[in-house]
Amino acid sequence: MNNLDSYPPPFRPQNNQTHNPDPYNPSSDPNEYPDPVPIIDLRCLKRNPDEQKKLEEACKDWGLFRLANHDIPLNLLNQLQDLARDLFSISFESKQALTSDSPVSYFWGTAALTPKGTALARGPQSINWLEGFNIPLSQLSGFDHQVPLLDSFRVLLEEYGNHLSRIARTLYETMAKNLDLDPETSKSFLSEETGIFRVYRYPANPNADAALGMEVHTDSSVLSILHQNDGVNGLEVLRDDQWQTVKSIPNSLIVNLGDMMQAISDDTFKSVKQSEG
Template sequence: MNNLDSYPPILRQQNNQQQNPYEPNDTIEDSDPIPTIDLKCLEHKNLDEACKEWGLFRLINHGVPITLLEQLQDLTKQLFSLSFESKQEACNESPIKYFWGTPALTPSGTAITKGPQNINWVEGFDVPLCQLSNFQHQLPSLESIRLLLMEYATHLLRIATTLFEAMVKNLELNLKTTKPYLSENNGNIRVYRYPPTDVGWGMEVHTDSSVLSILNPDDHVSGLQVLKDDQWLTVKPVSNTLVVTLGDMMQAISSDRYKSVSHRVKVEKDIERISLCYFVFPGEDVVIESNKYKPFTYNEFRAQVQQDIKTLGNKVGLSRFQKKQG
């Protein structure tokens, strides 16, 4: 099979009339001062500074076996190399959703479509972790990666819980228990492939809606960029490290003391990029109370985001829930 046939049709043809959005001085390519956090020897002060100043950090000594990370990358490549039609058909009756052209999904798992001028150069699988153990798949690639993701998710929930509990302690929050804020039932993993192109973005500027997002990036291809002090920095790939980003729910829980980091994904002209990202959210009915925001649940936040995307074409996010001043 021609590798081109593995991509969705809309990603096979570049729109030569679309202007290249990259600006020569837009990004500092040679500077990568991203903070690093050691999970094995967790320094609360360093974690607190990273959350306040960056909303993002690298994580080392995370305890996820490197063999598992490598197997996930290899199987993911095999899965994406299948024909577009077979991937689409395999997910018709599956809780795993296949999407392309946008990372935004409705609650039913349907991708929110955009016009050809505004597509993101990405395809992916959205995997709801609460349903992974309840089904088996006839497609060997999907079944193999399903089993690995079940093991992977156990590690990531452990990591997310450890980090969140440390953040709660740093913020001196009076939470009776942290468990409802990291709901296993709401956790999901998205597996992304970004095709090689010099037109458009792999993913537009956005913040995550999660409490925490944990990225297993491609070891060899950079692409993730973060906004720091009004300047874009490229996060360089480092072997056997994870990248943790704080999302909107963490910013709200912290009353804006921690930041939900703005980030985007740049595509490379000559090489594709694959990454896996774990998102953990509060329970849908858990009320988030904050000095900066009106009380709201994640369920209400998600519904508002989907409504804004549908009517405005973009996510508005936390500003919808800000308390009025004065």
């Protein structure tokens, strides 16, 4: 199969355009930018008041931080990345058919929660230059076990989802403590049943000025936990009216605070503004 067949039709290069055959190749040297993003050590968080204070400051000043020592096996992250690459590599039509009767939804040209027609109606410059899969973690049992690729993905996501739940609970409990929230009441704000796994691909764009990978936005969630593709710098966040590149550093995660966390904290913590691609 021609690799271009895997792209949604509007993302395929025209006659006189060149194409990068591997959209996962880094677009820049990962060592080109400094990394000012605060680092939180998850293993130290529960027992170390200094680490808890660092988390509070990161939530107030950045709305984002890098998570070290998260204890998700590197092999699991690599397997998920490989399977995601396999999923994106099948034809566009196959991706649509694969998810037609599944809890998995496939989207392109717009973020997962934005109606596709809204962006496309505004013209090509409003299209988000991305495609992705949206997977509610509570519905993993609804995967089609007869489709090997999806079933393999389901098995890995069940393990990955357990790790994400562990990480989210640990972080949120510390945040709630820093905010002096009532422990029992605040538990209701973070539900594992609402967890969603999203995986994105940003196709090579021959005209970078024509469209964004993902337009400037804040997340609506309490927390977003991001595993970046190793060596690819695409995420930028707005801090002090300056856009800063968030480096992709192997075996670390990026945690974003969303609009719900800002609301829960009564604006003490901030929902970070970001763009991608």
